[in-house]
Amino acid sequence: MTKEVWLKTFKDALQKMPRREASKAVAFYREMIEDKIDAGACEDEVIAKLGNPSDVAKKILEENGIRVKSRDTEKASKEELDKLYQSRFPLWVTLTLGFFGVIVGLPIVIVWFALLVSFFACFVSLMVGAFACCLASLVAVVLGLVGTVGNGWAYFGACIAGAGVCMMLTVMFGVLAKLMIKATAFAVKRIATEG
Numbered sequence: 001m002t003k004e005v006w007l008k009t010f011k012d013a014l015q016k017m018p019r020r021e022a023s024k025a026v027a028f029y030r031e032m033i034e035d036k037i038d039a040g041a042c043e044d045e046v047i048a049k050l051g052n053p054s055d056v057a058k059k060i061l062e063e064n065g066i067r068v069k070s071r072d073t074e075k076a077s078k079e080e081l082d083k084l085y086q087s088r089f090p091l092w093v094t095l096t097l098g099f100f101g102v103i104v105g106l107p108i109v110i111v112w113f114a115l116l117v118s119f120f121a122c123f124v125s126l127m128v129g130a131f132a133c134c135l136a137s138l139v140a141v142v143l144g145l146v147g148t149v150g151n152g153w154a155y156f157g158a159c160i161a162g163a164g165v166c167m168m169l170t171v172m173f174g175v176l177a178k179l180m181i182k183a184t185a186f187a188v189k190r191i192a193t194e195g
Contacts, residue, residue, distance in 0.1 A: 002043065002047070003030075003033050003034075003037075003043055003046075003047065006033075006047050006050065006053050007026055007029065007030055007033075007053075009053040009054065010025075010026060010029060010053035010054075010056060010057050011026050013053060013054045013057030013058070014026070014057050014060065014061065016061060016066050017060070017061060017064065017066060021064070025057075025060055029050070029056075033046050033047070033050070112180075112184070115180065116177065116180045116181070116184065119173050119176050119177040119180060120177050122169075122173040123170060123173040123174050123177055126166045126167075126169045126170040126173060127166075127170050129162070129166040130162075130163045130166035130167045130170060133159045133160070133162040133163035133166060134159070134163050136155070136159040136162075137155075137156050137159035137160050137163065139155075140153070140154075140155035140156035140158075140159050141156055143155060144156055
């Protein structure tokens with residue numbers, strides 16, 4: 001830690017003290033450090049002997065009758081703490097909002113998950129349907145070649161049309177399922193960063 005960093009940390013820790021007295025204390029320690037360095041001592045050694053600047057400031061504050069509660073409140077002024085306490089909701093408001101959030105949020109999550117599962121199920125069933133239509137078209141070709149020509153080729157045309165429709169719907173439901181998965185991942189990530 002350099003001399004300037006030590007002095008800045010020391011000054012910041014003296015916020016509860018009147019400015020004039022804090023400035024005097026900082027000037028005193030600055031002069032003391034510079035005198036020891038001019039006498040031939042190493043800056044690092046001088047700073048190490050002084051110790052933690054927050055602890056030194058705490059001792060000075062206590063000697064002047066200023067109470068220091070904890071490290072968290074040392075840095076914050078009274079006005080900052082007042083703003084912090086005023087910006088928070090009362091406990092009953094927080095509990096009420098949390099209760100209604102669960103009542104409303106849980107069904108929304110369940111419906112969203114059900115939609116995601118149903119889109120995925122439609123995607124899989126349409127893929128199976130397209131595969132079945134392709135197999136049926138092969139059977140229809142065999143029927144067209146072996147048996148009654150008209151009926152076999154009609155079956156073949158219907159199977160190819162069914163396979164095409166299934167493939168188009170498969171792509172559509174696949175895109176919908178992918179979009180829902182991305183939206184879910186985005187929502188979870190946002191909740192995790194804000195919560």
